[in-house]
Amino acid sequence: MNHFTLPEDGGLIEKDLPRGILHSYEKISTEIFDDSSRGSACIAELIAKAIEEHRKSGLPRPFKLGLTTGETPVSLYKHLTALHEAGRVSFEDVEVFSIDEYYPCSQDSAQSRNRRLHEAFLDKVDIRKENVHIPDGTVPQAEVSDYLAEYEKIARGMDLLVIGIGESGQVGFNEPGTARSSRTRTVLLSYKSRKRQARNFNGDLSVTPRTAVTIGIDTMLSARRIILMAWGEKKAEAVRDIVEGEASTACPASLLQEHGNISFYTDTAAAALLTRVVAPWMVGPCRWTPKYIRKAVIWLCGKVQKPILKLSHQDYLENSLGELLELYGPFDKINIEVFNDLQHTITGWPGGKPDADDSTRPVKSKPFPKKVLIFSPHPDDDVISMGGTFIRLVHQGHDVHVAYETSGDLAVHDDVVLQHMDAARQLGFGDRFDEVKALIASKQPGAPEPKELLAIKAAIRRSEARGAVRSFGLDDNTNAHFLNLPFYESGGVTKLPRTQKDIDIIKELIVRLRPDQIYMAGDLADPHGTHRICTEAVLEAIQQLKDEGQEWLGKTHIWLYRGAWMEWELGRVDMAVPLSPEELIEKRHAIFRHLSQKDIVPFPGDDPREFWQRAEERTQNTARHYDALGMAEYQAIEVFLKLC
Secondary structure, three states: OOOOOOOOOOEEOOOOOOHHHHOOOOOOEEEEEOOHHHHHHHHHHHHHHHHHHHHHHOOOOOEEEEEOOOOOOHHHHHHHHHHHHOOOOOOOOEEEEEOEEEEOOOOOOOOOHHHHHHHHOHHHOOOOHHHEEOOOOOOOHHHHHHHHHHHHHHHOOOOEEEEEEOOOOOEOOEOOOOOOOOOOEEEEOOHHHHHHHHHHHOOOHHHOOOEEEEOOHHHHHOOOOEEEEEOOHHHHHHHHHHHHOOOEOOEHHHHHHHOOOEEEEEEOOOOOOOHHHHOHHHOOOEEOOHHHHHHHHHHHHHHHOOOHHHOOHHHHHHOOOHHHHHHHOOHHHHHHHHHHHHHOOEOOOOOOOOOOOOOOOOOOOOOOOOEEEEEEOOOOHHHHHHHHHHHHHHHOOOEEEEEEOOOOHHHOOHHHHHHHHHHHHHOOOOOOHHHHHHHHHOOOOOOOOOHHHHHHHHHHHHHHHHHHHHOOOOOOOOOEEEOOOHHHOOOOOOOOOOOHHHHHHHHHHHHHHOOOEEEEEOOOOOOOOHHHHHHHHHHHHHHHHHHOOOHHHHHOEEEEEOOOOOOOOOOOOOEEEEEOHHHHHHHHHHHHOOHHHOOOOOOOOOOOOOHHHHHHHHHHHHHHHHHHOOOOOOOEEEEEEEOO
16 A cells, blocks of 8 residues: 655755755754655664674674564564565564563553564564563562663663654653653653553543653663654654754753764654755755745745745845745746745635636636535544635535545544433433443443444434534535445554555545545644545545546546644645635534534644634634735635645
8 A cells, every 4th residue: 555645846956965964954864755664664674784784793692672662663563574574684683672661561451562562573573582671561669670770781782772752752751851861760651641642542541551661861872773763744843853953851862862873764744844854945955846936935934024025135145045046036036926826826716716717726617516525534524624615615516525434433432422322312212321321331441442332423423524514505415425434443543454445435436426626634643643544545546446447537636635733834735715704603613513522622632722723723824824925814714735
């Protein structure tokens, strides 16, 4: 299955650029890959090479390899296993050291780092049991300090330590505030960390451990070589702080900057805030496309706090954009071209304006009306992410369909289920309240949710989605489609692998509707990866249909929207749909129909606001950004990228 990455349009010309210049802003040399799979494959090759070099050296001891668990190394372990199965690496003379474990925690627990490392990797290779070292989460509290002091002795001096980083710059369970001198020990987990770790316990914070054991920063620095990993947009701020910021206990991984043999491996999303990505013209020569010129000019506007048409020749020169002036100047010509380019992204007709000159519009006027298919990963992403545009398309007479790709059942709290069962009982539709209450009480911490309970939760999400689209005039019987993709139905946070079954369901709908426009999530920051999986499944379905001879798809345009917590940078935007105050309220009311998500915060991050609040602030900030650049002032703006 292909991994979705955003298309490149211009950028830093890295060929023949000396590494010293390429990494000039980096305190830890960073390698950037298109996606996590390619990055993980490279790291797997490095590990295999290091093991082989150690074997050839003749040293009379095993190679000491430090590993991490969690989401970050999942792809790495798949690649390492594949190398082993291909006979390219043996772990027979390798000692593995895991860097952390929940405490207390049985190694047989479904959430145990011990168990997860075995299932993901160790049980699939030829490592000797006596060479596996994982902190024991069952050691009595009175003995744990002495036990961890012994673990510290054997863990020091690893040949290679490969670790992922957390969203706040954690490494292992070393929280912000961890001292440079820290060693293997027990730690209290912060509330933020426990909220993130709760996803491994079906979102139940009450059963999420409050303590853990971890090797320390000093232990890590004793390793001969360190490789850091980070994948996805939610790690971007941490990557920037670790790679380019000052070493600080507030960002524990930044303390590793002092190591003499350390490197960082990221994907493009995680590297998005590094200088060589944000402002590559400060690093070296660039390939200038119209969008990349727009990116540079918008960046310059933010730097000097001026709208586009007020930028001066001196502004360009003083901010490393002399190359742009030399190639495409003078400055006022660049200003006018970028201003017009950005202005032409704005349209009140996302489906195309009938009988209008569409030469500078983002959407062609014909055909009209269009058949539109909106893919929504969860049952509320459609109205949260592009609700204003959705409503506009319906009101302007297009044949709009929405496909809810997953049931979203896990996001329904148990007390919401009981409230619905009580309402049914009070209305005389049947009394199953006590039965469902007992079903909820039977749940085991960390175990998959009972299927009977998930069926009720899925029904609640469906009814809310239908109510939302009814609120602005869509026929919820004919134009709302619930795909229930199988990969999502694991009963827990960890999803099943995406398979052809998922893709076939999407293919059938696309062929049946034959849409002129497709909207889908281009969001890479979704906390559970559902958005990414759904988008990759749709793209795979489209590609298969094209390969099967569905030539009409070549005329179908694909637009990417984002989730509630992040927005497209304006340098990338292809279409901006302004919303009036009344349309913003209509969108809000559609979001409110998702009552099971109201007044709770299902997103496991640090933002305490509800989805509708984040969505409104995001679109209003986008409007203010357009205004600051010299565009017309709007209440809110939803923006989209055109994939094809």
